[in-house]
Every structure is written in structure tokens, then in C-alpha cells.
Amino acid sequence: MQVFISWSGEQTRELGYALKLFLDTAFAGHVSTFLSDADIAPGERFLAAINSGLDDAELGILLVTHTNQRSPWLLFEAGALASKTTAGSVIPILVDVDRAELDPPLSQFQNVIGTSRDSLVKLCARILNESTTAPGETAHRILFEQAWPALHDAVERAKQWERSSATPRRDVNEMLEEILLSVNSLVLRKAPESAFDLGWQPPSSRVRNNTFTLRPGDEIEHEQFGHGRVSEVTGEGSKAVAHVTFDLAGFKKILVKIAPIRVIER
Incomplete structure (x- = not known):
């Protein structure tokens, strides 16, 4: 047999x-x-x-x-x-x-x-x-x-x-956010060093995108997604992620450091 x-x-x-x-x-x-x-x-x-x-x-x-x-x-x-x-x-x-x-x-x-x-x-x-x-x-x-x-x-x-x-099961949203950060980090590495400040930034309730700060409640304009409102900002420094609900594109997570956005005047 x-x-x-x-x-x-x-x-x-x-x-x-x-x-x-x-x-x-x-x-x-x-x-x-x-x-x-x-x-x-x-x-x-x-x-x-x-x-x-x-x-x-x-x-x-x-x-x-x-x-x-x-x-x-x-x-x-x-x-x-x-x-x-x-x-x-x-x-x-x-x-x-x-x-x-x-x-x-x-x-x-x-x-x-x-x-x-x-x-x-x-x-x-x-x-x-x-x-x-x-x-x-x-x-x-x-x-x-x-x-x-x-x-x-x-x-x-x-x-x-x-x-x-065995390791505990991870939250799906947490894993998706990590993937997002990893992919966008590749973009950062390929960019000229002078384009972004990749140094350490102290913890803050606000995050900096070149010349402006971003915080919950801000209204922004994205080149691709259009008008949206920030509900939350997670992470720090070059890994800061904005949770944004756009009028037409719906909910998105964007890497603040390289996102093509501008803050609408408060």
C-alpha cells in the first residue's frame, strides 16, 4: 500500500x-x-x-x-x-x-x-x-x-x-499602511538628495511638507485626487502619512513628504 x-x-x-x-x-x-x-x-x-x-x-x-x-x-x-x-x-x-x-x-x-x-x-x-x-x-x-x-x-x-x-495576527490596515510607506520610500531613495530632507524630525502633532505644516482638519488640494480634508496624521518625519477624505476620490492615505498637495488657506 x-x-x-x-x-x-x-x-x-x-x-x-x-x-x-x-x-x-x-x-x-x-x-x-x-x-x-x-x-x-x-x-x-x-x-x-x-x-x-x-x-x-x-x-x-x-x-x-x-x-x-x-x-x-x-x-x-x-x-x-x-x-x-x-x-x-x-x-x-x-x-x-x-x-x-x-x-x-x-x-x-x-x-x-x-x-x-x-x-x-x-x-x-x-x-x-x-x-x-x-x-x-x-x-x-x-x-x-x-x-x-x-x-x-x-x-x-x-x-x-x-x-x-507563531506571531499575533496583524491589523490589515496597519499592513496596508506599511506597504504604502515601503513603496513610497523607494521613490524617496531615487530622488536627488537635495530634493528632500531625509533627516530625523522631532515628534510633533504637525508634519512638514517642504514649506508648510499639515494637521487634522486641514483642507488640501491634491494634483490627482482634488479637494480633500485631513482627518488624521500618523507617523513622523519622512514617514508621516495623512488620512484624507477626498470629495471625488474618497478615502486615501498619502505620504505627506512627497505628496503633490497644497494646503488651502485656512
Whole structure:
């Protein structure tokens, strides 16, 4: 029997190796496993090897975490495996995500809990029943008991990896503003040094654009967006950003230092 092990992200890389070793040990090498990180040789065409592994697989095991359950690679491999039979050839192993938290389409597959010995016994029972070359039930049970502790420890390490390595989700508006600043910084770098004062500026409730200051409540005229009113100014110095609602263009964030604007006389 050929088993395809699907993983995505550093959190499940080591766990993939642990699962491969577990299956090799529990079935005495009579069950073949495919793990992309281990079974694709240097120089081999990656996608071709993946497709070959998917084609040969009779069962797919997905290592699913809270952060990778929407991974395009994981979903692609799950879809390819699921299309092979109507009986269902995909088994997700849940690492740090509860069954109630599992999103579609992976939630449609009957899953097992990675830290649950009983769950892994059931997974192995299916492989044992469907494999024509697996060892006898008694031999398998002895080998399972030998292999299980190492796999359980690997799942626990993967769970701890998530707690220690995950970063909190960032606000979307904050990320968009950072992208805006980064892009406009490239413009500043390409401009002649004499065009802008790139030195440090002390914190202030007002920001300076060459010869004038800008503050909330100011009305401005933008060469492209037209008339607008400033609602907020964030950042300092050359990174100051004005939040402006324009009459025709709507809400925009503009980098004050290089924006083609003028303040309408107060």
C-alpha cells in the first residue's frame, strides 16, 4: 500500500519525518510512504515527483495545524487524493486544531487527533485492512507500541512550536499602511538628495511638507485626487502619512513628504 504524507510549513516538516518513520516501523516496511521532503532527490523535477506520488497513492494523510489548514499546497494535495476514490482516501491528522475549528473543505473528511493513541490505532487498522502486504495483526500491535511514543512526542513538539513561533495576527490596515510607506520610500531613495530632507524630525502633532505644516482638519488640494480634508496624521518625519477624505476620490492615505498637495488657506 502506498501512503502519501501531506504537510505544509515548518511546523509540520519534522512531524512528517516522524510519521513516515512511525508507519515504516509499525508495518515493518510493508507499507510504502511518500514524503516530498524526504523522497524527492536533488535535481529531480519537484512537481513531476509530487504528481507521481499522488498518482501512486492509495491513501493520503494530511498533517493539519491551525495555521496551515488553508494552505494552497495542502488543499491541492487533499483534492487530488480525494478525487481518486469515492470511499474517501484522505485522513487529516489534527495537530493543534480542534475538530470544531477545522474549516471546509478539510472538515468533510473523517479526521484523527494526533495526540490520541486510540485515533492512531484506528488509522492503522484501516491501513492494515486495506493492505495486502502488511504484517499480521499481532505483529503489528507489537510494532505499534514500539513506534507510538516517538510519534506522540513529535506531535507534542509541533504543538509547542506553534505556541513559541507563531506571531499575533496583524491589523490589515496597519499592513496596508506599511506597504504604502515601503513603496513610497523607494521613490524617496531615487530622488536627488537635495530634493528632500531625509533627516530625523522631532515628534510633533504637525508634519512638514517642504514649506508648510499639515494637521487634522486641514483642507488640501491634491494634483490627482482634488479637494480633500485631513482627518488624521500618523507617523513622523519622512514617514508621516495623512488620512484624507477626498470629495471625488474618497478615502486615501498619502505620504505627506512627497505628496503633490497644497494646503488651502485656512
